[in-house]
Amino acid sequence: VLKETFKQLDKNIKITTRAKDGDYIAQKGIVCTISGNAQAILKGERTALNFLGRLSGIATTTHKFVKKVSAYKVKILDTRKTTPGLRTLEKYAVRMGGGYNHRFGLFDQVLIKDNHIKILKLGSKNCAISRVVKIAKQAFQNDKTVEVEIKNLKELKSALKVFPDIIMLDNMNYSQIKKAVRLRDDLNPQVKLEASGNINLKNINQFAMCGVDFISLGALTHSANNIDFSLIVQKKLRRS
Structure with missing residues (x-):
């Protein structure tokens, strides 16, 4: 993107890179030369x-989190x-920092959240979770990953019965997530678990050692320095 910025202004500008995306750069290191x-x-x-500063900040922040949980x-x-x-660029920066991309939008993965369940009015929360997951799986016939957000162990039990691909454990504390992982392992070990919310x-490390498969962090992009x-x-360059 740095190269393209200058090329948009003058195609004759020459840029020689000293590093590639994802490389570690020492303080006061040279990234590229421009003429x-x-x-x-x-x-x-x-x-x-x-x-450069924005995307490098995201990659660096991501790398800090990845390094923290490298043992798990x-x-x-x-x-x-x-x-x-800037979503495409910022998600690319996450990958360069060693992280992985969650869905890009509403088109590439199904994520069933509280608002969807409330709008559909399919009965009690636990019943609705099961019904919405079934509807999504039938609609997409394994063409898209189906994930559902839950907030407690009761909802988790309901979700595990209908085989979503992933269950997001939203804003659950360390103790609850440990119990959630044990419950998943007992009832439906093929379902992946994602921890999200209040993680820094x-x-x-506490959340990683619980045994979840994924940890999602909005901070990678919205709070990166x-x-x-x-x-x-x-x-001095010559005038043209």
Whole structure:
């Protein structure tokens, strides 16, 4: 994206990269060298640095979480809590940090949440969870992953009976998630479990050691700090 920013202004600008996406860069390290028309370079400077800093911040934040749970068989997932218009780039940055992408939108995966169940008015919450999962599985015939969000162990039991691909344990604490994993292992071990909500770098190990398959974190994209990059002129460029 840095290259494309400058190429949009002047196709003759030459960019030589010193690192590739996902590489570790030491402080004060050089990412690339740029040569060409000075006016075009200065026009593109801030936009290019904004992209680089934002996406590198997401990759770095993701890597911190991935490194924290490296001893466990758990995948770190992003969410749809991305900057409008930049989802593809921000999810790419998550992958470069060692994380994995959750769904991109409403088109590539079914995620049944509280609002869907309330709108459909299919009876009690536990009954509705079972019915909506069945409807989704019948509608898509294994073409799409079907995931359902639950908030307690009673809802988990209902969900496990109808074989969703993934069950999201939403805002459940460490103790509840340990019980949820044991329940899943006893009743339907093929269903994957995803922990989500109130998870950070300080407590993520507790959730990872519970035995969940995924941990999803909106913080990877909505709370990542930008990395500070600068463009420094090393010698005077010729006017064109």
